[in-house]
Amino acid sequence: MRTLERAHPLASFLYLLAVLAVTVFTRNPVLLAESLAGGLAALALSGGIKKAAFVPLFAAVVAVTNPLFSHNGVTVLFFVGDTAFTLEAVIYGFSFGVMLAAAVVWGMLSARYMTSDKYVWLFGRALPSAGLVLSCALRFVPLFVRRTGEYIAVRAADNGGKLTPKICIAAFSSSIGYSAEEAMSAAGSMRARGYGTVKRTFFSRYRLTASQLAALAAVTALSIVSAVLMISGAGAFYYYPALSRLPHRTADIALYIAFGGICALPAAAIIREEIMLRRSGREMSC
Amino acid sequence: MLINTEELSFSYPDAHSPALDGVSVSVPEGSFTVLCGMSGCGKSTLLRLLKPGLAPNGKKSGSVKFHGEALSSIAPVVTAQKIGFVAQDPESQIVTDKVWHEIAFSAESVGIPPDEMRRRAAECAEYFGLERLFDSDTATLSGGEKQLVALASAAVLHPELLLLDEPTSQLDPIAAQSLIDAVIRLNRDFGVTVVIAEHRLEELLPAADRVIVMDNGRIAADCAPRDITAFLPSGHPMLSAMPAAVRIFTRAGGEGDCPLSVREGRSNAACRRFLAENDPEERTRKAPVGEPVMTARELWVSYGKNSPDALKTASLSLYSGEVYALLGGNGSGKSTLLKALTGVVKPLSGKVKTAHGAKLAYLPQNPCVIFGADSALEELTARGLDKAAAAAQLERFGLTAAAGTNPLDLSGGEQQRLALAALLSGKPDILLLDEPTKGMDALSKERLCSLFGDIAAAGAAVLVVTHDAPFAARCADRCGLLFNGEVVSENEPKAFFGENYFYTTPLCRMARGINDKWI
Numbered sequence: 001m002r003t004l005e006r007a008h009p010l011a012s013f014l015y016l017l018a019v020l021a022v023t024v025f026t027r028n029p030v031l032l033a034e035s036l037a038g039g040l041a042a043l044a045l046s047g048g049i050k051k052a053a054f055v056p057l058f059a060a061v062v063a064v065t066n067p068l069f070s071h072n073g074v075t076v077l078f079f080v081g082d083t084a085f086t087l088e089a090v091i092y093g094f095s096f097g098v099m100l101a102a103a104v105v106w107g108m109l110s111a112r113y114m115t116s117d118k119y120v121w122l123f124g125r126a127l128p129s130a131g132l133v134l135s136c137a138l139r140f141v142p143l144f145v146r147r148t149g150e151y152i153a154v155r156a157a158d159n160g161g162k163l164t165p166k167i168c169i170a171a172f173s174s175s176i177g178y179s180a181e182e183a184m185s186a187a188g189s190m191r192a193r194g195y196g197t198v199k200r201t202f203f204s205r206y207r208l209t210a211s212q213l214a215a216l217a218a219v220t221a222l223s224i225v226s227a228v229l230m231i232s233g234a235g236a237f238y239y240y241p242a243l244s245r246l247p248h249r250t251a252d253i254a255l256y257i258a259f260g261g262i263c264a265l266p267a268a269a270i271i272r273e274e275i276m277l278r279r280s281g282r283e284m285s286c
Numbered sequence: 287m288l289i290n291t292e293e294l295s296f297s298y299p300d301a302h303s304p305a306l307d308g309v310s311v312s313v314p315e316g317s318f319t320v321l322c323g324m325s326g327c328g329k330s331t332l333l334r335l336l337k338p339g340l341a342p343n344g345k346k347s348g349s350v351k352f353h354g355e356a357l358s359s360i361a362p363v364v365t366a367q368k369i370g371f372v373a374q375d376p377e378s379q380i381v382t383d384k385v386w387h388e389i390a391f392s393a394e395s396v397g398i399p400p401d402e403m404r405r406r407a408a409e410c411a412e413y414f415g416l417e418r419l420f421d422s423d424t425a426t427l428s429g430g431e432k433q434l435v436a437l438a439s440a441a442v443l444h445p446e447l448l449l450l451d452e453p454t455s456q457l458d459p460i461a462a463q464s465l466i467d468a469v470i471r472l473n474r475d476f477g478v479t480v481v482i483a484e485h486r487l488e489e490l491l492p493a494a495d496r497v498i499v500m501d502n503g504r505i506a507a508d509c510a511p512r513d514i515t516a517f518l519p520s521g522h523p524m525l526s527a528m529p530a531a532v533r534i535f536t537r538a539g540g541e542g543d544c545p546l547s548v549r550e551g552r553s554n555a556a557c558r559r560f561l562a563e564n565d566p567e568e569r570t571r572k573a574p575v576g577e578p579v580m581t582a583r584e585l586w587v588s589y590g591k592n593s594p595d596a597l598k599t600a601s602l603s604l605y606s607g608e609v610y611a612l613l614g615g616n617g618s619g620k621s622t623l624l625k626a627l628t629g630v631v632k633p634l635s636g637k638v639k640t641a642h643g644a645k646l647a648y649l650p651q652n653p654c655v656i657f658g659a660d661s662a663l664e665e666l667t668a669r670g671l672d673k674a675a676a677a678a679q680l681e682r683f684g685l686t687a688a689a690g691t692n693p694l695d696l697s698g699g700e701q702q703r704l705a706l707a708a709l710l711s712g713k714p715d716i717l718l719l720d721e722p723t724k725g726m727d728a729l730s731k732e733r734l735c736s737l738f739g740d741i742a743a744a745g746a747a748v749l750v751v752t753h754d755a756p757f758a759a760r761c762a763d764r765c766g767l768l769f770n771g772e773v774v775s776e777n778e779p780k781a782f783f784g785e786n787y788f789y790t791t792p793l794c795r796m797a798r799g800i801n802d803k804w805i
Contacts, residue, residue: 138383194366203390
C-alpha cells in the first residue's frame with residue numbers, strides 16, 4: 001500500500017486517467033470486467049472491500065431500470081401493454097452498471113492513493129501559485145468546518161443545549177467573520193517568511209527514481225498500446241439491435257492483455273509489497 | 287551590534303499617545319533578550335518594527351539599523367531570511383495543509399533551489415524533532431506542535447536574529463517549556479540572537495542574558511536579569527510579574543545579585559530568612575455551604591470505540607458563591623468536562639444536575655467564538671441590555687473607548703473582558719470558563735481574580751478550568767486536579783498546593799520546608 005501512496009504523482013495521475021478513460025469509453029464486457037476486477041482486487045487488498053458492497057446492487061438496479069427507458073433490441077422478453085422489454089436492454093443496463101461501479105471503485109482508490117500532496121505537486125509544477133492556493137484551501141476547509149462546529153456548540157450551550165436554524169446561520173456568519181480576520185495575520189505570517197520577495201521555487205516531495213520511472217514507463221507503454229488498438233477498432237462491441245459477438249482476433253486479445261495488465265498493476269504492487277514485508281519480517285525474527 | 291534602534295518613536299493612526307516614544311535599544315550578536323511589560327506597553331510594536339513586512343502602518347521617526355545599515359535599505363529577500371519572526375497565535379500563522387509544506391514554504395518563498403531546500407527542510411525537521419510529524423496535516427497538531435513548526439519554518443532560513451512575540455501565550459505550561467527550550471537551544475547551539483516578548487517569565491528569565499522592561503512605549507529598565515531589582519523602580523507593576531524568587535527577593539529587601547530560579551531562591555539567604563520569618567497575607571477562602579448549584583456525578587464520556595475515554599467517573603460539585611479552579615494537564619479531560627457540564631457533550635453514563643432555574647454561561651478558550659455583532663456595544667444590546675445598561679456594563683469592564691469597535695478588532699485582553707461583560711449581562715448563576723488567563727499579563731490576571739471574587743460574592747458559582755497554578759492559588763476557594771478523566775484530589779488552595787509536590791506553584795516549591803504557609 002505504501003508503494004502506491006508513495007508513487008510519483010505523475011505516474012498516479014496518468015494511470016488513473018488511462019484506466020478511467022478506457023472504462024468510460026469502452027462497451028466491451030471483457031474490458032469492463034477487467035477494470036472492475038482490478039479495481040476491486042486493489043480495494044480488497046487495501047482493506048476497503050466493505051465499501052464496495054454496493055457493486056452488485058448497483059449493477060442490478062441499472063440492469064433492471066434500463067429496459068424501462070430503452071426499448072431497442074430484437075430479442076423481446078415480454079410485453080407490458082404496447083412496450084417491449086428486450087434482452088439487449090437488460091444486458092446493456094447490466095454492463096452500464098458495471099462500468100459505473102468500476103468508475104466509482106477507481107474513484108475510491110484514487111481518494112486513497114492520490115493524496116492531496118500529489119495534487120499540490122501536479123498543480124504546483126505548472127502554476128506554483130495554484131499549488132499554494134490548493135494547499136491553503138486544504139488547510140482552511142477542515143479548519144473552517146471545525147470552527148463553525150465550535151461556534152454552534154457555544155451558541156447551543158447558551159440556548160440550553162437546543163439547536164435552531166437561526167443559531168446555525170448566526171454561527172456560520174460569525175465563523176466567516178473570524179476567518180476573514182485571521183486571514184490578515186496569516187498574510188503577515190506569509191510576508192514574514194519572504195512571500196512575494198522573489199520568484200518562488202518549488203519543493204517536491206517526489207523524485208523520479210529508477211523504479212518510479214519504470215512504473216511510469218510501463219503505464220505509459222500499456223496505455224499507448226491500448227489506445228492505439230482501440231482506435232484501430234479492436235474490442236468493438238455492440239448491444240443494439242442484437243448483441244455483437246465478442247471480438248477475439250489477435251488485436252482484440254492483445255488489447256485484453258494490455259488493459260488487463262494495466263488494471264492488475266495496483267493489486268500486483270500491493271501483493272509484491274506484502275511479500276517483501278513478510279520476507280524481511282521473517283529475516284528480522286531469525 | 288546586530289540590530290539597534292535610535293530614538294525610535296511610533297504612533298498608530300488616530301491614537302492619542304505614541305505606542306513607542308524615543309526607544310533606543312541595541313542588541314548584540316548572540317544575545318538572548320527578554321522583552322517584557324504590561325499588555326499595550328509597546329513591546330509587540332517594537333518587535334514588529336524590527337521586522338520588515340510586519341511593520342504596522344502609522345507615523346514613525348527615528349531609525350532601525352541591522353548590521354549598521356538602515357533596515358529599510360536592505361533587500362526584502364535578505365531580511366526575510368536573516369530576521370525570523372514567530373507570532374502569538376498558533377492557528378493563524380500556519381498557512382499550508384502539511385507540516386513539510388509549512389517548513390518548505392519559507393524556503394520556497396525566498397527562492398532556495400529544490401535540492402538545497404530538500405536538505406534544509408530535512409535537517410531542520412530533524413533538529414526540532416518534527417520528523418515524526420513531517421507528513422502530518424497541520425490541522426492535527428497541538429498548539430505546542432504548531433508553534434514548533436512555526437519556529438522551524440523561521441529557522442529553515444538560517445536567521446541571524448529571531449524575534450518572538452509572546453510565542454507561548456496560547457500554550458499549556460509543558461508545551462510552553464518545550465518551545466522555550468527549543469529557542470534556548472537555537473541561541474546556545476548556533477548563536478542565533480533572540481529577542482522574545484513574553485509574560486511568562488518564570489522559566490525564561492533564568493535563561494536570558496538581558497531583560498528589557500517597557501512601560502507606556504518607553505524603556506523602564508534595560509539590564510542583566512540579575513540586576514532587575516536594582517534597575518526597576520520599587521513598586522513598579524512589572525515586579526509582580528517577575529519569577530517567584532525575584533518577587534520574594536524584592537520583598538526581602540535583598541541587595542546585590544538577584545536569584546532567578548526556584549533553586550537560586552531556595553539557597554539565597556535573604557529569601558530564606560524572609561520566607562521563614564513572614565507568613566503570606568491570607569485572603570479568606572469560602573467553604574462551600576448549602577446545596578450545590580450544579581453536580582456532575584460519575585461522568586463517563588468517550589468519543590468512540592477506538593479512542594480512549596475522555597472522562598471516566600468524573601464527579602464534581604459546584605456551590606453558589608464559590609470560585610472553583612479545576613487544574614490538569616493537556617488531555618486530562620478538562621475541556622470535555624466543561625462540554626459535558628454545558629450539555630454539548632452527552633455522557634455515556636453519569637448525570638449532570640443543575641439546580642432548578644439556574645442559568646449557565648460558558649466562556650470558551652477563544653472568546654471570539656461568542657461574538658456575533660458588529661460593535662462591542664451591540665454585542666451587549668443583542669443580549670437584552672438597553673443602551674444605557676450596556677454602556678454602564680462596558681464602563682465597568684473598562685471598555686467605554688471600545689464601544690463602537692468591532693469585537694474582532696479588539697486586543698486579546700479586551701476581547702476577554704468584552705466576552706465576560708456579555709456573558710455576565712445575562713446574570714448567570716453558574717459561570718464556566720475555559721483557560722481565561724491565556725495570554726494575560728500579571729495586572730489583568732489580578733483584575734480578573736478580583737472580578738471572579740465579585741461575581742462569587744454576588745452569589746454565582748464560578749468554575750475556572752486552567753493550567754495556571756499561581757492564578758488558581760490566588761483566586762480560588764477550592765481547587766481540584768483532573769487527571770486521566772477523573773477528579774483525583776480536591777481541597778482548598780493552601781492544602782491543595784501544599785500537598786502537591788509537582789503540580790504546584792513556583793512560590794510553593796521555593797518555600798517548601800522553609801515555611802509551608804506560602805503558596
